[in-house]
Amino acid sequence: MSTDVDDADRLARVTLSRTIEPGDLRVTGLVSELGAxxxxxYLEAADEVENHWGFALAQELGRFDPARVLEQAADRGVRFIVPGDAEWPTQLDALRNTGALDDRGGEPVGLWVRGAHDLRQLAGNAVAVVGSRAATSYGTEQATELSRDLATMGHTVISGLAYGVDQAAHRGALLGGGPTIAVLPGGVDRPYPAAHAQLLVAIAERGLVVSEAPPGAGPTRTRFLARNRIVAGLSEGTVVVEAALRSGAIHTAHWTTNLHRPVMGVPGPVTSAASTGVNQLIRLGQASMVINAQDVITDLTTHAAATATGGSEQLDESFVPGPVRSPRAASTTAGPVAAPRR
Structure with a gap:
């Protein structure tokens, strides 16, 4: 792996990855600005000041050897990539200036990756397909077909390995013969849910498994919230297939909006509670309506053309009304977006 990262910086990032919660903006922002x-x-010095915000983190520093952590991860087929590595997806740089949602944000200090493919290459043409865990047959069928067709057309499908739409998206991409990326809320060596252990193995063999959390880490609500920004950050755009008003998929959609990337929604029956969130995104103009893979590619192409001509910001701000904030106005709260039930 060619890299411009020195060993000291990588080891410092390993230590921070093992110490902080994913997306802790107090740390991610400082790392982007000052270096790991x-x-x-700075955190080591906080060990002497009990009322310092970094005091609790400082207590965890030095309890493990970062070089040994890397060796143990390599034994499990897991690597740690950081900004400056040839494999690092540069589109994640945009997270530095995108604010926060639910107190999570910033560019990750590093990513743990499982699988033989190159993350930068796979994510260079990637679409997130997300939605409800409690998906209906309609939702799973739409997610499977859409992801299969996107994979057939040469796109990488990114999702979160959850039940419902996420699972269908990964399976659809594999059926289409394409790669898929699973972004997990816990370690890449811990399938979540456990019932998807075999699917996780298949994804690692034909695509990649990625997490901001270190190997062995379990999923938590905070890690789900942080994970959503990685899904949005790696993708050219996000497609929501079934989502209630309060869901992780809607949270991911708002991250996508704050990144000034296209949000697309597959409309659902007006009688279906599982589609109330995505239908509302479409009704409010916060997502374009798509019904097949060609619609998705058209929206991505249109957005890319607008970006190339310098019109993306104007396009986004006219397209997304009301409560969805631009990165310049992003705050540490999600505004009207309720915390997802994940």
């Missing part, structure tokens, strides 16, 4: 080594030194 300086931030690590």
């Amino acid at each position: 080594g300086k931030v690590l030194g």
Whole structure:
């Protein structure tokens, strides 16, 4: 793996990855601005000040050897990539200036990756397909067909391995003969849910498994919230297939909006509670309506053309009304977006 990262910086990032919660903006923002080594030194100094916000984190530093952590991860087929690595997806840089939702945000200090493919290459043409865990047969059929067709057309499908739409999206991409990326809320060596262990193995063999959390880490609500920004950050755009008003998929859609990337929605029956969230996104103009893979590609192409001509910001701000904030106005709350039930 060619890289411009020195060993000290990588080891500092391993230490931070093992110490902080994913998406802790207090740390991710400082690392982007000052570098991992300086931030690590700053936290080590906080060990002497009990009322310092970094005091609790400082207590965890030095309890493990980061070089040994990398060796143990490599033994499990897991690598740790960081900004500056040839494999690092540069589109994640946009998270530095995208604010926060539910107190999560910033560019990750690093990503743990499982699988033989190159993350930068796979994510270079990727679409997120997300939706309800409690999906209906309609939702799983739409997610499967859409993802299969996107894979057939050469796109990588990104999702979160959850029950329902996520599972259908991954399976659809594999059926289409294409790669897929699973972004997990816990370690890449811990399938969640456990019932998807075999699917996780298949994804690792034909695509990639990615997490901001270190190997062995379990899923938590905070890690689900942080994971959503990685899904949005890796993708050219996000397609929502079934989502209630309060869901992780809607949370991911708002991250996508704040990144000024296209949000698309597959409309559902007006009588279906599972589609109330995505139908509302479409009704409010916060998502374009798509019904097949060609619609998705058209929206991505249109957005890319607008970006190339310098019109993406104007296009986005006229397209997304009301409560969805631009990165310049992003705050540490999600505004009207309720915390997802994940």
